[in-house]
Amino acid sequence: MKSEICNLKLVIKSFGCQMNKLDTALVASSLARAGFDLIDGLKEADVVLINTCSVRDHAEQRVISHLGHLKHIKESRPDLIVGVIGCMAQRLGDKLLEHEAVNIVCGPAQIPQIANLIKEAIEKNKKELAITEQIRKPAPQPDSDALEEFESAYGIDDKAIPGQAFVRVMRGCDKFCTYCIVPYVRGPEVSRPPEAIIDQIKRLADAGIKQVTLLGQAVNCYEYKAAEKTYSLADILANAADIEGIEWIKFVTNYPTEKYFDQILQLMPDSPKVCPYLHMPAQSGSDKILRAMNRRYTAQWYLDLLDKARSIVPDIAIAGDFIVGFPGETDDDFQATVELIKKARYKNCFVFKYSPRPGTTADKRLQDTVPPDVKQARNIELLAVQEKISEELSREFLGKTVKVLVEGPSKKPHLNAAESNNNPQLVARTATDHIVVFNAPESLAGRFATVRITKTTPLTLFAKLTESQE
Numbered sequence: 001m002k003s004e005i006c007n008l009k010l011v012i013k014s015f016g017c018q019m020n021k022l023d024t025a026l027v028a029s030s031l032a033r034a035g036f037d038l039i040d041g042l043k044e045a046d047v048v049l050i051n052t053c054s055v056r057d058h059a060e061q062r063v064i065s066h067l068g069h070l071k072h073i074k075e076s077r078p079d080l081i082v083g084v085i086g087c088m089a090q091r092l093g094d095k096l097l098e099h100e101a102v103n104i105v106c107g108p109a110q111i112p113q114i115a116n117l118i119k120e121a122i123e124k125n126k127k128e129l130a131i132t133e134q135i136r137k138p139a140p141q142p143d144s145d146a147l148e149e150f151e152s153a154y155g156i157d158d159k160a161i162p163g164q165a166f167v168r169v170m171r172g173c174d175k176f177c178t179y180c181i182v183p184y185v186r187g188p189e190v191s192r193p194p195e196a197i198i199d200q201i202k203r204l205a206d207a208g209i210k211q212v213t214l215l216g217q218a219v220n221c222y223e224y225k226a227a228e229k230t231y232s233l234a235d236i237l238a239n240a241a242d243i244e245g246i247e248w249i250k251f252v253t254n255y256p257t258e259k260y261f262d263q264i265l266q267l268m269p270d271s272p273k274v275c276p277y278l279h280m281p282a283q284s285g286s287d288k289i290l291r292a293m294n295r296r297y298t299a300q301w302y303l304d305l306l307d308k309a310r311s312i313v314p315d316i317a318i319a320g321d322f323i324v325g326f327p328g329e330t331d332d333d334f335q336a337t338v339e340l341i342k343k344a345r346y347k348n349c350f351v352f353k354y355s356p357r358p359g360t361t362a363d364k365r366l367q368d369t370v371p372p373d374v375k376q377a378r379n380i381e382l383l384a385v386q387e388k389i390s391e392e393l394s395r396e397f398l399g400k401t402v403k404v405l406v407e408g409p410s411k412k413p414h415l416n417a418a419e420s421n422n423n424p425q426l427v428a429r430t431a432t433d434h435i436v437v438f439n440a441p442e443s444l445a446g447r448f449a450t451v452r453i454t455k456t457t458p459l460t461l462f463a464k465l466t467e468s469q470e
């Protein structure tokens, strides 16, 4: 393979969630090892891959507009190969292949084939389609083996954030929230074998990684049945915590369920490596809307679960997600969400305006009744309620000394340059996933540091460096 595609210049553009970013990293790593030259600018590119997201309409529209731009470029450079990979590729399949700009359509389960697909598209000068025909059926053994091998081989090359890596522990989802496309584009829930995950984390630790974030659409539902034992996420966390060199372990995203909840949460006070951070979306505070979303809990049950988390881990930081303007959401339903947010006291939360996704149950059965301006107003109101809470919680950090893992130079200008001592402004995170900004040498990227918090805003803590560590 290497000789035929050696030195082809490749650009990869990625949309969507952390799961997609991880896929992008795996594809980039596999193609770099196959001889491709990864570059940033379109001008020089021989191949452009777009890793797509179908969770929101907005993300798909951005891909369509990008493809329009590439079609224009291809008028003067017809040899340019354009591949669409990821969830949108699986959702639209051959419809996407009809687009004039597109040469390759490759679903999330077919990414191990990507180098071959590019080679075939170039050599045979024809369009290539690789998606899963029956997405809700368990993948045939050769395909799942290929995906597992691909993950193990290339899952240790991600250099996006120094000192950190993301490790997928499960694929797909079986929850079928009515608004969500994920079960239809990523297929059934499959937990990876514990030994493959632990081996990958050991290799990451050997390569100098200090923090791993375990990924799954409902990561706390990880369950792997072996001959004599059923492994849960608590087992994976406990084994990962035994690995020398790994100092912090986080895991996202959690589905609200009691199964394994105590075992997972109990690891936080018991092991300093398992970070006291829980991202657990509620989506709504109205029981009627939760039912319509097929979320399998009530608002009170969810709040009781948060109370339980705080009784086990008093200093835990909790983050949430909400959808506003779900079909049938009345003012009273929305007020119930406002009340839930006030009681939950999240560190931060993400708010999304409902948009119908073709193929989901909500799109098939429910009318998108809430007007756009009402969705917008609810979005703004919810963020304002949360901002006040985030501000209060952030203020509790003032004057405290905290340990952070440094990510690298901050992209946003935050601090007064006069205070900087000519050091760049770095961004880092605490074990509770709070963002901290401070001035220090860039060489701290990927290392732990101790800082004193001097100023707070709702979403950012500002600090002074007191000590840096290896």
Ligand code: SF4
Residues within 6 Å of the ligand: 173, 174, 175, 176, 177, 180, 181, 182, 183, 217, 218, 255
């Ligand atoms: S848990 Fe629900 S929202 Fe999350 S990926 Fe699965 S179906 Fe989608």
